[in-house]
Amino acid sequence: MKELYFGTGASSCKTYEDLRQVIDAAVTGGIRRFDTAPSYGTEEVLGKALYELSQRYGVSRDDLWVQTKIDPWQMQEKNGDIREYVEIVLKKLRLDYLNALLIHWPVPEYFDNTWDAFIQLRDVGLAKEIGVCNVRVRQLNRMQKRTELPQIVQIERNPLRTCEGELEFCRDNHIEVQAYSPLCKMDDRIKNSEALKVIAEQTGKNIGQVVLRWHIDTGVYPIFTSKKCSRIREYCELDDFSLIEEQISQISALNANYKMYLESCICPGF
Amino acid sequence: MSRILIKIKNHKKKLCLILVLIIILVCGIVMTNYYLAGFALIATLGLMINFLTVKKMQSGASVFYAGSKIRNIDTLIIGEPCSLDELASDKDIVLQITAPGRSPGASYEILRHTFGILDEGCGEVVLVVKKGNAETGFSLFDIPYLQLSPISVKRLGLEGLQKKSKLPLVFAPIRTMQMLLSVGKNKKPRETVVPQEMLKFCQERNITIRCMAVDWNRSEEG
Numbered sequence: 001m002k003e004l005y006f007g008t009g010a011s012s013c014k015t016y017e018d019l020r021q022v023i024d025a026a027v028t029g030g031i032r033r034f035d036t037a038p039s040y041g042t043e044e045v046l047g048k049a050l051y052e053l054s055q056r057y058g059v060s061r062d063d064l065w066v067q068t069k070i071d072p073w074q075m076q077e078k079n080g081d082i083r084e085y086v087e088i089v090l091k092k093l094r095l096d097y098l099n100a101l102l103i104h105w106p107v108p109e110y111f112d113n114t115w116d117a118f119i120q121l122r123d124v125g126l127a128k129e130i131g132v133c134n135v136r137v138r139q140l141n142r143m144q145k146r147t148e149l150p151q152i153v154q155i156e157r158n159p160l161r162t163c164e165g166e167l168e169f170c171r172d173n174h175i176e177v178q179a180y181s182p183l184c185k186m187d188d189r190i191k192n193s194e195a196l197k198v199i200a201e202q203t204g205k206n207i208g209q210v211v212l213r214w215h216i217d218t219g220v221y222p223i224f225t226s227k228k229c230s231r232i233r234e235y236c237e238l239d240d241f242s243l244i245e246e247q248i249s250q251i252s253a254l255n256a257n258y259k260m261y262l263e264s265c266i267c268p269g270f
Numbered sequence: 271m272s273r274i275l276i277k278i279k280n281h282k283k284k285l286c287l288i289l290v291l292i293i294i295l296v297c298g299i300v301m302t303n304y305y306l307a308g309f310a311l312i313a314t315l316g317l318m319i320n321f322l323t324v325k326k327m328q329s330g331a332s333v334f335y336a337g338s339k340i341r342n343i344d345t346l347i348i349g350e351p352c353s354l355d356e357l358a359s360d361k362d363i364v365l366q367i368t369a370p371g372r373s374p375g376a377s378y379e380i381l382r383h384t385f386g387i388l389d390e391g392c393g394e395v396v397l398v399v400k401k402g403n404a405e406t407g408f409s410l411f412d413i414p415y416l417q418l419s420p421i422s423v424k425r426l427g428l429e430g431l432q433k434k435s436k437l438p439l440v441f442a443p444i445r446t447m448q449m450l451l452s453v454g455k456n457k458k459p460r461e462t463v464v465p466q467e468m469l470k471f472c473q474e475r476n477i478t479i480r481c482m483a484v485d486w487n488r489s490e491e492g
Contacts, residue, residue: 076421109425138474257390260336264386265418268379269471 003216004236005033005065005178005223008042011185012225020049025229027053029236035154035178035223037069037104038089047093066093067100067152069133070114072107072267080113086126100152101127105134105267115147133180134263134270137169144173152176156261157220158184159196159211159254171219179215181260182222183208189258195250203241209234210243214251217243288317320439323446327435330367331414334384340365342389349377349398351454352484357396367415370448374399375406378468380415383422385477394478397468398459401485410435410442411449457484 006026013019019042023034034050036042046066054064068089070082078084086101101121103114118130131152132139143149153170157163157179170177184190186208196207203210212235215222226232243251263270291314298307333340344362347354351368358364365387367380377397385395408416408428413435416422423432434441438449448454459482472479 072419072421076425107421256342258341259386262334262341262384262386265334265383266420268382268419268422270386 002032003221004031004212004238005035005221006031006232007035007180007223007225008046009035009037009040009180009225011227012040012042013227014041014045016045016048018227019045020052022227022229022232023049024053025232026236027057027059029233031232031236032059032063033065033067033221035067035180036093038071038074038085039104043068043089044092047095051094061095065099066095067102068093068098069102069104070118071104072110075103075107075110075114080110080115080117082114082117083121083126086121090126097125098127100129100131102131102133102150102152102154105263106132106139106270107267108269112146115143119147131176134261134267135166136263137165139270140166140169140173140175149173149175152178154178154180154223156181156259157215158182158187159190159193159214159251160184160187160256160258162252162255164255167219176221177219178221178223180223182215182224183211184258184260187258189254189256193254195254199243199247199250202247203243205241206234209238211251213238213241213243214248217248218252284317284321288314291317316439319446319450320437323438323450324436326449327411327414327438331418333365334387334415334418341387343387343393344389345394345396346381346384346388347396347398348372348380348384349374350400350457350484351452352398352457352459352482353455355458357459357482368398369409369411370445370454371400371409372412373403373405373407373409374465376408376412378465378471379408379422379426380412381468381471383415383418385472385475388477391476392478394480395472397464397479397481399462399481399483401483401487409445410438411445454484454486457486459484 129151131150133154291310295310345358345364347366438446462483464481
């Protein structure tokens, strides 16, 4: 599944043994893209698990995609000069380079310095691509005027928050969009949605699979996580169906602009 | 989960302390040691008032956590307590973040932390200031909103105030009582000029803002 990311955030396993099992399920299910961050506390265990599983299943480094982030406290601590943290995380992840490095929250006070450091890190090859999480078109416009646009944008996106403006901007500017909380933690409005139930029946899939397919069919890379290996295997089976235009519109119509994470709280003055 | 466990632990600790003080009170009365009984009574009351205030402060900020379903509200009122009659219609979803003596500077910083809860494109902020108050300082009643961001306390140099916010009755006794008794909730606000910085902030984010002033020297309460 080249479009699926496996996330190791708040809802994922934290210990090595538990994480290794779910990563194993993801790798055998065909997932090659993995997402982490310092605040998740999973960088080291993810690195160890990926190292072991890559050897066991013969997955080369070129086939893997590993991305991490720089957290607000790191931006604050070094006033944006975050190279030291990147060198530390590369050791934790047992890698020579990151496929992508993302700013976790665009904290206004430290954003410009951090972004300048990101550009330098990409130029020396420590990160192949650079990006920003939790941004809106307003911030992207500002970045475009000041230096350059990110290659990746990661946002909270799901049927209750379709982010049309951001998607359009990114599509026009060839920016990859990743969606975290792609299932909105199976909010009741998703779990009990009649539209989703009907589409699930029509496609012979479950609601989670339908929503993940909706992300992919609208040009977005979903980052999902689960502690259950059976669920992970289920979500890896998305290649054998796709949604028609009408089904996509029905799912998009669930949009309520609902945010689980308020950007302004974690990133004041956002 | 850890946050919940800490809360339970603290809650148990407080209940134990109150229980001990009640036992001292009963013993004091039985042993006719009225000084001891009086001390225990005052300490128990104090602890309960402190507990209620902290709970009130924290519950106001809890709607901003990730689990909350409260989003896309119509009106966000920040600043001094006042009468809500003319600030929002009955149909509006209103969130009030007010505390007696809140400075305009603190209100601005709270706005920077909380505006994301507004309905995008049509939400309104109402800033309520005390007439003549142009302060920029923070009080311990601002902490629950400022600590929503993991880096704001350090950025604003509020580490000391954060510790004090656990004991509002000790460090801000008058404001604590004002807050518990909802003093000022009937004060009628009058429209005034929006501070330039806040106006610019809101315009950039497509948010409507109004500024209201309450006059504590006028007796229009009740």
